[in-house]
Amino acid sequence: MKTNSAQVAMQEEYFVPQPSLYPVILSGGMFLLALGFIAMINGAAFGKWIMLGGTAVILYVLFGWFGRVIGESQGGAYREWEDRSFRYGMVWFIATEVMFFAAFFASLFYVRVISVPDLGGMVGAHGTSLWPEFSGTWPSAGPQGPAFTPMGAWGIPALNTALLLSSGATLTWAHWGMLRNNxxxxxxxxxxxxxxxxxxxxxxxxxYHHAYSELGLTMGAGAYGATFFMLTGFHGFHVTLGTIMLAVILLRSLRGHFDAERHFAFEAVAWYWHFVDVVWLLLFVFVYWV
Incomplete structure (x- = not known):
């Protein structure tokens, strides 16, 4: 009876991993990456090599640390308590991502609805317009910004919308297959x-190449250029991360990981990808179309 009681108590304990040097090593890699970037933008030739070294350290930690977590998961270390806390953590992480993009959409709203129209209506001390040739309409590079052609919605943006919506459907189809152990x-x-x-x-x-080389649309193209590249660029960064995570989940699936009962990692990446899809729909409407 004592042995059974001890086993039950052990099963009810929350899993605590062994101490690791990975957080310290990761901090060092991030420091090298930042240091190299600062050196590079200040004209130091060795900056790119420091950045590469920092990137290598970060990749080493990612492979080693995530590999350990996968091993713990496959070894049965994570049970109901851990699974629930992981899900709470992922929900809060996505909540922070919502706030991140909300800040940029709010900036776009402020520039389009308040800032640019106010600049177009400003008058000087003698009642004359400060910028007679500036209409204060959107898209705008500002009163004295460079000329550019705005990016249209019907073309690559519409095609990318179809691609992302289709990817959401294929991921849901994969999820259904996992739940049926297919x-x-x-x-x-x-x-x-x-x-x-x-x-x-x-x-x-x-x-992006087309925008820079043929449309004159760059980060320096006033408010439109800045908001366009900040919003689409950060979204593209998130798509890159999501694609890498999906590739890892695919490799794990090929090795027999995940089943109808144990699949938190799959669901976490699926949540993230669907979030990225929703953000793109908002981008397509408010950045490209409207």
Missing amino acids: RRQLTLGLAATVLLGSLFLGFQAYE
Whole structure:
């Protein structure tokens, strides 16, 4: 009876991992990355090499640390308590991401609805317009900004919208396959989602090249250029992270990980990807279309 009681008590304890040097090593890698970037923007040739060193350290930690977590999960260290806390943590993480993008959308709203119209209506001391040729309409580079052509919605942006919406559907299809323990459907759905995410990034890179080389649309193109690249650029960064995470989940699925009962990592990445899809829909409407 004592042995059984001890086993039950042990099963009810929250899993606490062994102490690790990975957080310290990761901090060192991030410091090297920042130091190299600062040196590079100040003209130091060695800055890029320090950045590469910092990136290598960060990648080492990611592979080692995440590999340990995967090993703990597959070894049965995580049970109901841990699963619940992981889900709470992912929900709060996505909540912070919502606030992150909300700040940029709020900036776009302020510039379009308040700042630019106010600049167009400003008058000087003698009742004359400060910028007679500036109408204060959107899209705008400001009273004295460079000329540019705004990015249209119907073209690559519309194609990328179709790609991301399709990726959400293929990921949901993969999820259904996992819940039915259909490994083929799971892996095919994940592979299709990774492919669609990669295509999105490829088309966005082409769009950026087209904007810079042919439209005159750069980060220096006033308020429109700044808000356009900040919003679409950070979203593209999130798509990149999501695609990498989906590729990892695909590799884990090919190795037999996840089933109808144990699949938090899959669901966490799926939540993140669907969040990225929703953000893109808002971008397409308020940055490209309206």
